[in-house]
Structure formats: C-alpha cells, structure tokens
Amino acid sequence: MDQQTVNHKNVYYPPGGILLWIVIFLELITFGMALVAMVVYSKDEPQIFHSSRLLLNTIFGAINTLFLLTSGYFMAMSVKKVKEQNIKKASFYLKLTMLGGFLFLLLKSVEYYSKINGGLTIRYNIFFSFYWMLTLFHVIH
Secondary structure, rough: OOOOOOHHHHHOOOOHHHHHHHHHHHHHHHHHHHHHHHHHHHHHHHHHHHHHHHHOOOHHHHHHHHHHHHHHHHHHHHHHHHHOHHHHHHHHHHHHHHHHHHHHHHHHHHHHHHHHOOOOOOOHHHHHHHHHHHHHHHHHH
8 A cells, every 4th residue: 555645835835835925915904904994984075985986087997907807817827838838838928918017007107197187196185095095006016
C-alpha cells in the first residue's frame, strides 16, 4: 500500500501566500467602510446625492467596467496558459491585459479632466468628495 505525504504548506497557506490575502482583505475593508459612509451620508443629504449622480457619465462607467472585466478575463487566461506552459499564449493574453488597463486609465483620465474642468472637484459637495476618494482608490489599486 502506497502512502502519500501531505504537503502542509499547501493545506495551511492560501494561493499566493498569506500576505497577498491580507492586503486584499484590508483593501476590501477600507473600500467597504467608505461605501458604508457614503450610504449613510446619502441618507442625510438625499437631494445633493441625487442631483450629483445625474452629473456622472454612465457611458464612461459602462465602458470602463467592460475594460476591467475583459482585462481581468485576459489576466486569468494568461495565468492559465502559464500553468499549461504555453508561454507564447500567456504573453499574448498578458499584452491584452495591459491594453485593457491602458484603455481604462485613458478613459478615466478623460473623465477626470472633464469633471475638473466642470468644477466637480472634491470640494464641490459631499457626494463628489466620496466620488473622488472611491474612484481614485480604485484607480490606484
């Protein structure tokens, strides 16, 4: 009868290492607290939040969401191809991932430029204070 040894590192440590998961957890907590604060303030100032929401460009938001989803898919495919040892395909998918990230940043820059020129800065009102805080947090991370 063959005995199999258990690699305890694979059992007790998550993929990517514990530090990666701590960073992800902290980002989720931080972003989540900001979203909760935004909801609380929106209950105190419903008119400001409603009128400010109407100033957002939903087309830019939808396109950027597509950029993020597709670049995330391409990154997952790149990792899959590396595991399959198909480096040429992995490189191709990684380039598509970078293109998606570049397009996201380009469109976000156009969006930020138009908002700043329109006077919708962090000092405009409480809604745009949260908007800038949350979107910049998202872009940086």
